[in-house]
Amino acid sequence: MGSAIAALIANSSCQVVLLDIASNNPNDRNSVVKKAIENIPKQRPPSLSHPSKLAFIKIGNLKDDLQLITECDLIIEVIIEQIDIKYKLYNKIIPYLQNDAILASNTSTLPLKQLKENIPDSIKSRFVITHFFNPPRYMELLELITDQAVVPMVVDKITNFLTINLGKTIVKSNDTPGFIANRIGCYLLELVVRTAIKANLNPVIIDKIFTDLLKFPNTGIFGLYDLIGHDVMKLISTSLVNSLPMNDQYKKIYILTPILDKMIAKNLIGRKGVGGFYRISAINKVKTKEVINFQDFSYTAIEDPKVEYNSINELLDSGSIYGQFFKSILVEFYLYLTSLIPEVTDNIYDIDKAMRLGYSWKQGPFELLYNIKDGFEWLKKEATIKNLPLPKYVANNNYKTIDSSKFQVSRINLRESEVLLKNNSAQVLLYQDRLVFSISTKMNCLNEEVFTLLLEAVDLAEQREQDLYIVPLTDNFSAGADLKLVAHYIKTNDFTKLDRLLELGQQAMMRLKYSHINIISCAVGFALGGGCEILLHSDFIVAHQELNAGLVEVSRGLVPAFGGIKEMFYRAQGNKDRLIKNIINILTANKTSSADYFILDYGISSAQINMNKQMIFLEASQLTFPKKVVKVDKKITLPQISLSEELDISQYNELQILLLAQLQDIIALQEIDEQEILERERKIFLELAQNPKKDLAF
Numbered sequence: 040m041g042s043a044i045a046a047l048i049a050n051s052s053c054q055v056v057l058l059d060i061a062s063n064n065p066n067d068r069n070s071v072v073k074k075a076i077e078n079i080p081k082q083r084p085p086s087l088s089h090p091s092k093l094a095f096i097k098i099g100n101l102k103d104d105l106q107l108i109t110e111c112d113l114i115i116e117v118i119i120e121q122i123d124i125k126y127k128l129y130n131k132i133i134p135y136l137q138n139d140a141i142l143a144s145n146t147s148t149l150p151l152k153q154l155k156e157n158i159p160d161s162i163k164s165r166f167v168i169t170h171f172f173n174p175p176r177y178m179e180l181l182e183l184i185t186d187q188a189v190v191p192m193v194v195d196k197i198t199n200f201l202t203i204n205l206g207k208t209i210v211k212s213n214d215t216p217g218f219i220a221n222r223i224g225c226y227l228l229e230l231v232v233r234t235a236i237k238a239n240l241n242p243v244i245i246d247k248i249f250t251d252l253l254k255f256p257n258t259g260i261f262g263l264y265d266l267i268g269h270d271v272m273k274l275i276s277t278s279l280v281n282s283l284p285m286n287d288q289y290k291k292i293y294i295l296t297p298i299l300d301k302m303i304a305k306n307l308i309g310r311k312g313v314g315g316f317y318r319i320s321a322i323n324k325v326k327t328k329e330v331i332n333f334q335d336f337s338y339t340a341i342e343d344p345k346v347e348y349n350s351i352n353e354l355l356d357s358g359s360i361y362g363q364f365f366k367s368i369l370v371e372f373y374l375y376l377t378s379l380i381p382e383v384t385d386n387i388y389d390i391d392k393a394m395r396l397g398y399s400w401k402q403g404p405f406e407l408l409y410n411i412k413d414g415f416e417w418l419k420k421e422a423t424i425k426n427l428p429l430p431k432y433v434a435n436n437n438y439k440t441i442d443s444s445k446f447q448v449s450r451i452n453l454r455e456s457e458v459l460l461k462n463n464s465a466q467v468l469l470y471q472d473r474l475v476f477s478i479s480t481k482m483n484c485l486n487e488e489v490f491t492l493l494l495e496a497v498d499l500a501e502q503r504e505q506d507l508y509i510v511p512l513t514d515n516f517s518a519g520a521d522l523k524l525v526a527h528y529i530k531t532n533d534f535t536k537l538d539r540l541l542e543l544g545q546q547a548m549m550r551l552k553y554s555h556i557n558i559i560s561c562a563v564g565f566a567l568g569g570g571c572e573i574l575l576h577s578d579f580i581v582a583h584q585e586l587n588a589g590l591v592e593v594s595r596g597l598v599p600a601f602g603g604i605k606e607m608f609y610r611a612q613g614n615k616d617r618l619i620k621n622i623i624n625i626l627t628a629n630k631t632s633s634a635d636y637f638i639l640d641y642g643i644s645s646a647q648i649n650m651n652k653q654m655i656f657l658e659a660s661q662l663t664f665p666k667k668v669v670k671v672d673k674k675i676t677l678p679q680i681s682l683s684e685e686l687d688i689s690q691y692n693e694l695q696i697l698l699l700a701q702l703q704d705i706i707a708l709q710e711i712d713e714q715e716i717l718e719r720e721r722k723i724f725l726e727l728a729q730n731p732k733k734d735l736a737f
């Protein structure tokens with residue numbers, strides 16, 4: 040993961056040095072690291088937020104280029120989990136460390152105590168473990184392990200860098216094997232996989248129950264085992280088992296499972312092997328997901344299994360084979376989990392956070408137990424029936440002090456704010472003297488109430504002579520117009536209401552653009568369709584690097600009609616190449632995969648990239664903006680181009696060609712004002728709505 044961590048640092052526009060072993064090739068001692076660099080753009084999911092970020096990475100080898108370490112404030116070691124090899128490397132690099140440089144290991148299994156055994160005292164005070172999760176660009180969790188020797192200034196410095204520059208959420212763990220997330224996550228994986236194989240149960244049904252009833256990520260348990268790789272799981276679990284105390288339950292559930300060993304021998308190690316528990320095959324040219332038969336390692340196509348229970352409680356009460364299996368593994372899992380308190384951490388909310396951010400669970404394990412049966416009382420009862428000893432945490436009733444409101448803390452915490460205006464879909468808040476508009480619909484979708492309150496918010500901001508911040512209180516800026524509403528209007532032929540809504544949306548966008556106060560949008564997650572249009576009408580955007588934004592309407596059989604088309608013409612400012620690029624954005628429903636791409640593809644000139652989405656509003660509120668100069672000239676000059684000559688129209692579908700013709704008609708006008716394009720947008724939208732080119736059911 041070394042090159043992927045280097046890419047993450049480069050994404051934040053920090054200079055980074057990537058050192059790898061020196062190659063034996065005397066003509067090119069950097070060939071190993073060059074290969075690593077060449078592979079970065081090929082990594083999936085992509086490690087780089089934009090190819091240009093590669094320029095932030097300087098390369099070298101660990102024989103000739105150690106001098107480069109003297110330029111570094113932080114050195115992260117990411118090599119094989121073998122203590123003697125790590126020691127050798129530390130001995131090599133320590134002479135080159137600056138006096139205040141921090142040394143960190145990305146080990147996932149070796150304790151800090153052991154890593155520090157042969158390290159000079161002067162380094163011990165600035166040597167920590169920074170445990171990134173894979174893929175480092177996307178996983179928000181970072182486990183930080185320090186000890187008494189590490190001075191507070193070092194902890195502050197590295198915390199700031201990891202949080203602000205790299206956008207990580209830090210969970211502090213005690214120096215115990217596997218720390219928090221892997222100790223718990225890998226335990227559950229091994230427990231489920233090994234017990235299920237022994238009982239000859241079907242992975243497909245087990246995964247379906249995990250995803251449907253326990254709300255685990257789509258991979259489920261067997262799918263995640265495949266994703267991590269059976270070989271890697273073996274390395275992690277073996278290393279964990281070797282470092283855990285004799286009586287640790289992990290050793291007991293890590294039972295000999297010949298089927299798993301045979302799978303490794305056959306290279307059935309998951310996604311990077313020839314198969315795993317699952318594989319994707321082309322059957323009659325159709326991509327088909329198959330599941331392994333443990334008897335002969337053949338594969339069978341999966342038919343979507345139906346889970347006949349509506350909730351996990353129903354399943355546990357059912358007495359069925361799978362009901363009994365889940366009861367047994369959940370009891371074992373929770374007894375192990377609670378036995379880790381306070382050894383691993385005494386903060387149960389940190390455990391939940393680690394599992395949500397490191398393993399993508401929708402709920403952490405403690406929150407989950409609240410939703411299974413009557414939580415700890417159920418666990419106690421089941422353990423007693425099975426005559427299993429209760430960990431102190433459960434036996435002493437410590438769980439009774441749990442505050443369930445602390446399980447999921449709002450991403451951008453504006454809890455202390457005063458509500459100034461509110462309706463069912465949005466609110467205007469006063470937070471530390473900043474005026475904030477936030478949407479509260481599902482996925483922050485846009486509807487009449489959102490626009491009505493947005494207009495009122497701008498009025499209020501103008502009266503108070505205050506800038507207005509548009510801030511999502513959840514993980515997404517906005518998924519655009521409420522498509523369910525659009526589909527409803529179309530289905531009921533209510534085009535008058537649809538047009539009214541379009542007009543209201545356009546009015547709100549123009550109000551954002553031409554109000555005399557600054558509109559600052561904090562863009563995180565998805566900003567699609569109408570969500571993107573709000574960004575295009577804002578004066579300044581603070582954009583989280585992982586922003587997914589774009590005018591995606593064409594992919595839904597619609598066209599941008601809240602000023603998206605108008606802005607694409609406006610922003611070209613008479614420049615032919617820019618106009619073509621902007622038109623391609625609309626036609627191809629260009630959804631960008633990072634803020635870097637959004638800024639370039641959509642020609643955004645007033646933006647700042649932020650790496651930590653939880654801090655986005657804080658960063659925005661610390662910026663100062665000059666008094667807005669309201670533009671008066673609303674005329675747009677149109678460069679005379681023929682779209683059919685400039686673009687390869689053979690690749691476009693019926694909707695795209697129809698839209699191209701409409702856009703060409705606009706270009707033919709040579710000059711147009713914004714209001715006129717808005718009217719045309721509405722007309723095109725309504726024409727399409729009356730004769731949709733795609734099923735709008737959503």
Ligand SMILES: CCCCCCC[C@H](O)CC(=O)SCCNC(=O)CCNC(=O)[C@H](O)C(C)(C)COP(=O)([O-])OP(=O)([O-])OC[C@H]1O[C@@H](n2cnc3c(N)ncnc32)[C@H](O)[C@@H]1OP(=O)([O-])[O-]
Binds near residue numbers: 482525537
């Ligand atoms: C109002 C009339 C005005 C018309 C004027 C339009 C003009 C404008 O220019 C056009 C638009 O904005 S066109 C719009 C352009 N925008 C788009 O085309 C984006 C459409 N959305 C998507 O592509 C995906 O939802 C995401 C990629 C955003 C998230 O994927 P993910 O993370 O896998 O999550 P998930 O599971 O997919 O969704 C979670 C829940 O949210 C729900 N929901 C989501 N978006 C909704 C919407 N717009 N609407 C309603 N609901 C929407 C979704 O149904 C689900 O509900 P459930 O009850 O829990 O099942």
